[in-house]
Amino acid sequence: MRKENRLRTIIAPYSVLFFLYSAQAGAEPTVKSGGLSLKRLSVETPAGAEGDIAFASETPRGNANAGISVTRPPFSASLLFDVTGDRFNGGDSLTAAEPDDFWFFSVPADRTILFQISSSNPDYIVELYEIDWTTATAYPTSVGGYAGSPVANNGLPAGDWALRVYSAGALGNTYTIKLNAANPRGASSIRSLSGSYLQAVLGYPNGDIYANGSYVVTVGGTNAHLDWKREFYFPWDGNYESRTHSIYSAKILNVSAPVSYTSSYASSTNAILIYLNEGTGFMHHQSSFRSGPPVQYYSSFVDTIGKTTPRWLDSDDLTNWGDQILIYDLNTGKPIDFFSVLNFYYASGVEAVPTITWLN
Structure with missing residues (x-):
């Protein structure tokens, strides 16, 4: 990546x-x-800071050939988090005992998604996974970024998803993870975005403006x-x-x-x-x-x-x-x-x- x-x-x-x-x-x-x-x-x-985040419009799809088994409670190599709702701001750390974290969430309709991790460790990565709970499998998508790089996609399908946080190198540092998937799909501009990502006002090609889904x-x-x-x-x-x-x-x-x-x-x-x-x-x-x-x-x-x-x-x-x-x-x-x-x-x-x- x-x-x-x-x-x-x-x-x-x-x-x-x-x-x-x-x-x-x-x-x-x-x-x-x-x-x-x-x-x-x-x-x-x-x-x-003024400006915008560039939206990716491709529909995220999980790679069927790279699935990871996930269960509740956590499997041995990772720590799993259940997230209530379509917005969150949390954090944890990666260690040799727990080298990656999964943050699970669901959206009932197609959405625009914004997320980012912040960490002093530039090797930390956040990546979107598609979840199939019938087979307890997480499939990686091509949507993600390194620490400090915001990610925006306006074509997230309804369903079960997870953000996986892991490292391409060193471990041992803490991180903060932020997600907002409250607004409808198809957004074309960000009118405002709070530092926590809990408040997002988005613009659409037809002139509509939504604030956290409203x-x-x-x-x-x-x-x-x-x-x-x-x-x-x-x-x-x-x-x-x-x-x-x-x-x-x-x-x-x-x-x-x-x-x-x-x-x-x-x-x-x-x-x-x-x-x-x-x-x-x-x-x-x-x-x-x-x-x-x-x-x-x-x-x-x-x-x-x-x-x-x-x-x-x-x-x-x-x-x-x-x-x-x-x-x-x-x-x-x-x-x-x-x-x-x-x-x-x-x-x-x-x-x-x-x-x-x-x-x-």
Whole structure:
């Protein structure tokens, strides 16, 4: 097996996400509009190595002429591990008594697989094996790499598999093994990949984006599932106060790595930030009624920066007012919040800035 080092991916380390409140360096950030002192709202993402991992598209097939007998419990020459699920991050060491390890896993549908071992020993190798439990045999495939070389294949068939870790030379060192096989087959790009490999956001040729098997958006698609509305209505004694925000016809600029999200209004342990582009629909409406006497009624479709809605987000919104971010809950498949200067609750300071942390 040839040693390769093709790691050119976005690594999103565990980090707190910070919100910045400045239009630009040296500029006065505060602008008066509609009685509010507004500040540009943006998101600072953690730094990481940029690039991608090249995908191999050939379907992994076990070599029927090179099978190894495997049983549970472990056979004498190896240590066997059962892995629950399609993602893991673990480790062990190779010794003369146990010169190779098998990490078994199964996928119920065809998947895209990413894996890697890290070790101070450059002779360590990880290799994908196809498992036939009816004959208790492990068959090697051509998919694998040396320590430090990430491996990506977008055509893993459903079935039983194993990652075998062994050495082409010296033994005695520890290693860490990382695998993510949660996303559908056919991926063409890596949008983000955490250092642990437990969080992978992948892009597909048709514009689809998946995060650990959960569909997120289609770039260039209609994305009706991203329509979001927040309504406040408070009635009393024949009077009322009302405020409504809504996002519709979302256009996608970018997506983040998975995060945990907590605000006064919504929370999620598994969310993603969707950066909205120009052409996204936005509406803000405020109204009130007093039964009098005298009877009073107020209605306004003007947003926090003085523009009349319904309208489409424009270059001014993105360039001068910061990120327009829809918070998408991966667990429920629904948007749960809108972080923007156009959101009255954040622009006015009525609600505190959300807490966001990258998932590793």
